[in-house]
Amino acid sequence: MLGLRTIARAAAELRCDVRSAHERDPAASGVGTVEILTTWPGVQALLAHRISHRLHRHGVPMLPRLVAHVSRVLTGIEIHPAARIGRALFIDHGSGVVIGETAVIGDDVTIYQGVTLGGTGFQTGKRHPTVGNCVTIGSGAKLLGPITVGNNAKIGANSVVINDVPDNTTVVGNPGHPVRVEGRKVEGPDADWIHLPDPIADAMGALGRRVVELEAQVRELGGTPDGTKPDVAPVEAEVHVLRPKQGRSPAGG
Numbered sequence: 500m501l502g503l504r505t506i507a508r509a510a511a512e513l514r515c516d517v518r519s520a521h522e523r524d525p526a527a528s529g530v531g532t533v534e535i536l537t538t539w540p541g542v543q544a545l546l547a548h549r550i551s552h553r554l555h556r557h558g559v560p561m562l563p564r565l566v567a568h569v570s571r572v573l574t575g576i577e578i579h580p581a582a583r584i585g586r587a588l589f590i591d592h593g594s595g596v597v598i599g600e601t602a603v604i605g606d607d608v609t610i611y612q613g614v615t616l617g618g619t620g621f622q623t624g625k626r627h628p629t630v631g632n633c634v635t636i637g638s639g640a641k642l643l644g645p646i647t648v649g650n651n652a653k654i655g656a657n658s659v660v661i662n663d664v665p666d667n668t669t670v671v672g673n674p675g676h677p678v679r680v681e682g683r684k685v686e687g688p689d690a691d692w693i694h695l696p697d698p699i700a701d702a703m704g705a706l707g708r709r710v711v712e713l714e715a716q717v718r719e720l721g722g723t724p725d726g727t728k729p730d731v732a733p734v735e736a737e738v739h740v741l742r743p744k745q746g747r748s749p750a751g752g
């Protein structure tokens with residue numbers, strides 16, 4: 500009886516995984532269930548995880564890690580058997596996705612390739628992120644530490660997120676910072692993280708303008724009405740030797 504119930508639940512979960520692929524992957528439109536089950540690595544990795552997670556919960560030694568390892572070899576997606584994953588997770592493409600041991604993922608989450616839900620170092624205990632429902636995590640994003648990502652949040656591709664993300668918030672960049680909250684642009688004096696000032700480019704620009712001014716002045720000085728040369732003393736350039744004159748060169752050789 501228990502066996503039948505388990506099979507029915509596994510079949511329902513599988514149907515749900517295939518439905519998520521159909522709903523959230525434009526490339527899956529018109530693709531049959533068998534094709535998705537046999538060629539969609541995200542769906543296969545989830546199936547393997549459901550098996551390894553159950554074995555892990557029942558205290559079976561070694562086998563959960565073996566299942567997770569084989570799944571990683573086949574799909575490029577690494578999910579620790581202890582990670583807790585909700586309903587209808589969709590992992591698109593999948594290569595390079597790493598989901599750590601104490602990570603928790605809610606329902607209807609979408610994860611793209613190269614995402615890491617990892618720890619920040621060598622801590623023990625809860626050290627991986629907790630992700631809410633309906634969250635989208637863009638390709639290459641790294642979510643590090645025991646942070647919480649709120650429901651309906653969006654994490655931009657290649658972001659590095661090390662702080663909690665509130666509900667309904669879009670976070671981008673490194674370090675990850677909010678750019679949209681409840682669909683509205685974040686306002687405030689320090690809110691424009693996208694268009695940051697570039698002090699080196701500013702300094703180069705100022706130097707360029709100064710050179711143009713000085714060239715104009717030199718031209719003016721050289722073009723006096725009576726044709727005489729201006730009384731400008733030549734400037735001696737000072738050259739500093741940066742490398743010690745004796746001993747080995749720090750560059751080697």
Ligand SMILES: CC(C)(COP(=O)(O)OP(=O)(O)OC[C@H]1O[C@@H](n2cnc3c(N)ncnc32)[C@H](O)[C@@H]1OP(=O)(O)O)[C@@H](O)C(=O)NCCC(=O)NCCS
Nearest residue numbers: 611635636637638653654655656657669671672678679693
């Ligand atoms: C973040 C994302 C989910 C969009 O969320 P959104 O709430 O609709 O946000 P918007 O598109 O309005 O962008 C908000 C701001 O962040 C910027 N932004 C968006 N994504 C960004 C990213 N990954 N890195 C840096 N800045 C980003 C936008 O330019 C915009 O800037 P602005 O305020 O100056 O206009 C989307 O850009 C993203 O990264 N999706 C991941 C998709 C992916 O990984 N695809 C792989 C397919 S193989």
